[in-house]
Amino acid sequence: MKVILIGVNRLNKRRFANLSLLAVTAVWGATFIVVKQATEDLPPYPFLAIRFAIAFLTLLPFVWGKRRHLSLKAVGKGLGLGCFLFGGYAAQTIGLQSTTASNAGFITGLSVVIVPLLVSITTRKFPSPTLLLGILSAVAGLALLSLGDDLSLNSGDFIVLICTFFFALHIFLVGRYAPTESAAILAAGQILAVSLLSTIFSLILPQPSSHFTPYAWFGILLTAIPATSLAFYIQTKMQQFTTPTQTALICSAEPVFSALFAFLLAGEILPLRGLAGAMLVLFGMLIAEFKGSKEIAKPSK
Known part of the structure; x- marks a missing residue:
């Protein structure tokens, strides 16, 4: 009975985390279309620098509350995660200037393939057949969503594709660090690293003129708090109770939300093929979640 209760408790935590x-x-x-429009007024690197600086400041009270967990090791892990996060956001933000918000969201979701590969390499275990089916379904959906009629990608899509590898490494490493380190410290460290690196690149690279328009500030504030400080704190905290592969599969639904908000905010309409792709992505995520839940509910002997 005790083993069953432990299994149920783990299942509930996993479901809440997911x-x-x-x-x-x-x-x-939702932020894809907002970032795309905001960076028409404010160049990508200054945009990221300000966005993540504000996000870091909003996390300081949480860090203070966890100050007894502060250590060079924890801070170093957070800063290291921030380097991968910066690579992802820099490539994604730049790519958004020459592709659609929907395409950027779809291609970013390809991390659903890279994360399980990293897990398999490090654990020497292949995903279960059902999980593989979920991954393949998500990949097929992403292909339908992102490839044009001539089965080719434009220059902006290739830039966004680079961000996929950085984000996959970020998800994978958060899964390794989250169980042993404070979520607030890890989140603050990575957010600080992105802000500092963005500031450095803003100073050393030629930048277009900056226009701090009302919409640019709206984009900064919207992405800084709910989409950065709060979002990365939740991700770091919740990855203690789920796996990197499960996280990647859940994040593969980001293109679906991207397409939804691109339609609501900018009138971008998905063709029938894109809708079919979105359904495949959701199907892959759901069957993987169902299989993962069954495995967790099964008590160990």
Whole structure:
């Protein structure tokens, strides 16, 4: 009976964690169109520098509350995560200038393939057949969503594709660090690193003129708090209770949310093929979640 209760408790934590990550994914999906429009007034690197600086400041009260967990090791892990996060956001933000918000969201979701590969390499275990089916379904959906009629990608899409590798490494490493380190410290460290690196690149690279328009400030504030400080704190906290592969599958729904908000905010309409792709992505995520839940509910002997 005790073993069964432990299994149920783990199942409830996993489900709550996955639902929380899905909510974060929805927020991230909504920001694609906002970032695309905001960076028409403010160049990508200054935009990221200010966005993540504000996010870091909002996390300081949480860090103060966890100050007894502060250590060079924890801070170093957070800063290291921030380097991968910066690579992802820099490539994504730049790519958004020459592709659609929907395409950027779809291609970013390809991390659903890279994360399980990293897990398999490090654990020497292949995903279960059902999980593989979920991954393949998500990949097929992403292909339908992102490839044009001539089965080619434009220059902006290739830039966004680079961000996929950085984000996959970020998800994978958060899964390794989250169980042993404070979520607030890890989140603050990575957010600080992104802000500092963005500031450095803003100073050393030629930048277009900056226009701090009302919409640019709206984009900064919207992405800084709900989509950065709060979102990365939740991700880091919740990855203690789920796996990197499960996280990647949940994040693969980001293109679906991206397409939804691109339609609501900018009138971008998905063709029938894109809708079919969105359904495949959701199907892959759901069957993986169902299989994962069954495995967790099964008590160990």
